[in-house]
Amino acid sequence: MRSDLGLIKNLELSIGKIVEETWTEPVGPTPFPSLTTLREWDMKLLQRYKPFYLPFCDVCCLCTFGKCDLTGGKRGACGIDMAAQQSRIVLLACCIGAATHTGHARHLVEHLIEKYGRRMPLDVGGLNIQVEAPITRLVCGVKPETLGDLEEILDYVEQQITHCLSVCHTGQEGGNLDFESKVFHVGMLDHVGMEVADIAQIAAYGFPKGDPDAPLVDLGYGTVNIEKPVILCIGHNVVPSVGIIDYMKENGLDGEIEVCGLCCTAHDMTRYYNRGKIIGPISWQLRFIRSGVPDVVVLDEQCIRTDAFYEAQRIKAPVIVTSEKNCMGLPNRTNDSADAIVEDLVSGKTPGVLILDPEKVGEVAVKVALKVTPLRKKFKAIPEVDEILQIVKECRQCGDCRRACPQDLHIPEAMKAAMEGSLAKLADLYDLCVGCGRCEEACPAGLQVHSFIIKAGEKKLKEETYKVRAGRGPIQDVEIRNVGSPIVLGEIPGVVAFVGCSNYPKGGLDVAEMCREFANRRYIVVTSGCSAMTAGMYKNEEGKTPYEEFTGEFTAGCLVNVGSCVANAHIAGAAIKIANIFAKRNLRANYEEIADYILNRVGAVGVAWGAYSQKAASIAAGFWRLGVPVIVGPHGIKYRRMLLGRADREEDWYVYDARTGEKVHVGPAPEHLFYAAETKEEAMVMIAKLCMRPNDTTKGRAIKLTHYIDLHKRLYGTMPEDIHRFVRTIADIPVTMKDEIIKILEEKGWKETVIPDPTLLSRLIRKKKE
């Protein structure tokens, strides 16, 4: 048997040192899958959700034969066509994303092993979380118990990422769907890497262990006490921040200094130290540095502006870079004495250093902050209002800033108003600006357009004081047991995860509004990364942020922040645990069956409203392979291809009934796998729609339809035109809308159908039809 063969071979080859005696579950068919092990599953998904390619560029420029013109069906000098080229670039992007998380995980695990030893147990929630690593168990078929066990898992992930990356080489894969299958593969690996990173840091650093009551922590520029020395950490790797916090605590300085963060480091810092402050998402980097508030800037890795060192120099703040991946051209002072480094940074002899020892980073950052603060007097890089009113007169009204702005903001008009003495229009841009700085690069007059916007919006910036629940990590097994049944039956209308970066089309408020809308509708709402911060940047009439308004327990009507980007693994993990803990499907190396279960039964949708990075691409890919659809904001269309279902193609929407083997038409549920929404309104209607699953009970379907129709009516002003595709029996119809809907069904020639025990895997049919 194919599966037996795979099983024996892989067990011998790959499991190596991993202790697995304690896990009695039999190994499923796909332990440590290779590039093609799950290809059949991928092709099933890709048949239904065919890629729609949106080439970002007409040419290929990857080799010296080129550039090659790939327009109009032409092939490159290597033979590749445009469809394959687009999916090749998607694969490349996902390899970058997966390598980034996995590289981060490797570093973290190595560091923690050095500090705490290989045998340190992976406790991520004690008895409350017995399935500590659902993705790893599912993919690899092993149950990691100690920090040391994670090394072998990373060996596998790294090996597979290398293979996937090699597929991107000129003259390898030629089939676009095979590229896509490999995209899914690397996305799946990415989730393993993320899980490893997060469970390692939770266990070693004592982050909240699946705690629904994780503390509320401060969020926003206005929460920073600027009277104190301020250390700003940017990036995604908490290790140097831990060095800083530990040093402060050990020396009784934690009341004296403010430690704050941007991006995911900020999340992880507050999981370790609840007095840490989160400034905001990635797009706050320029505005916060230029404000002059940080006295020391510490950079670790990922999502750092590569001009952060230059920007910090403008405010005369010393910089410490701490990662091999980001040395910024600075001298390596790892082996020098802390005091010598401190002296050089404080005196300005050197504006920045590379220190690869996190403990030394801690000591140096704290000492420098204490010494440099009285000297630098919060030197700003943002001009004062009267200065701005003078400089703007140099604006030529050429419009280059607007044409460079990804949001097409009406900057020239705002500049014109400024030339006439009013900064009000510039202030209006503050909420919409994603802080990329392209406007300034474009300006032929060298005007600091972004700085002007920040100054104009300064009042808003200073009023940014919010709360966000510190990242809680995994979802408890008991929470899964409680919600499993209502989710699978459709009574909890869906699980919506707001994840990712901050390339928002119309400012961040949209994210907060979407979270509130779905939490109020009693969906399970989960957040992570920059979206989790953005969701907190809003207050209701009572002055409460969404995290104060909704519970942190994983249940209907919640708002759960799992944590930093690597904590996204817990969102996928929760879906997997629903199949495993609630539905008792075997987990161990049983990927297809679990993914099939999720696709057909778990109404989960990911929303990356401001997705921008390659990591966001690979995270999405990991969700796709599991059967979880992902919606991105309009900028996400630049990921080069969508995976779209065709509701109008009847033949695409059949599943097997596992009871009888009969093929049953189940309608377009879920309709798409990857999809860019144009507006917030469209995204909201689509979230409700994509939560529908073939397995919904009649009661559950009625609830889901109620939300879909209700949102459609409110946001589109009309009834949806595809209700007939989702009503399977008369009982599915929401009672309050019965007459209206029956009329539509009659017009559409609707016929009742059965509700199957749905699966796409013929091997799961229990009684084969004769």
Next chain:
Amino acid sequence: MVMSAEPWQTAEIPGPKKALVITKPEVVAAMIKRAQHPVLVVGHKASETDFEGGKLVDFIIEFSKKTGIPVVATAHMIGEFAKRGFKPAAFMPAVDIGNRLVDPSWTGVDGKGPHDLALFVGLYYYMEWTILSGLKHFAKHLKTVSLDNVYHPHASWSFPNLSHEEWVKNLKVIMEKV
């Protein structure tokens, strides 16, 4: 004033094949008249863009009524049309209509067979150029026209970057000539 035919977004540098510039609006009118089965895709910005005291969407409605070209409303535009008592032929996400247009066997928004001409207006610039790029590469049976006031390099035909006034004038000429 007619600005040069450079893409509106500075770095959106096209490849070897870029849109022909509509210098005379009459050309578009003639293309529409010649087309067997055109379709007009209208994005959400049509309700935000001013047009002669009203909004662009008001012009679109008149245009569709006059030419009989079926309208596909994307995003929440359907509500904006409904408010004005106009019923588009279909509403669907922008990526969905793009995806259907690449399929030569798709029978169109009205079931009357494949479209041979697709006009676009009112999407985010970057959404429109990516969708037009998809169509340029994968919908050989289809010609595309952007009716926005900015240059869309991936369309078959596009206006250059135009001032608002110039653009309004051009659209009115098209309306007259169809």
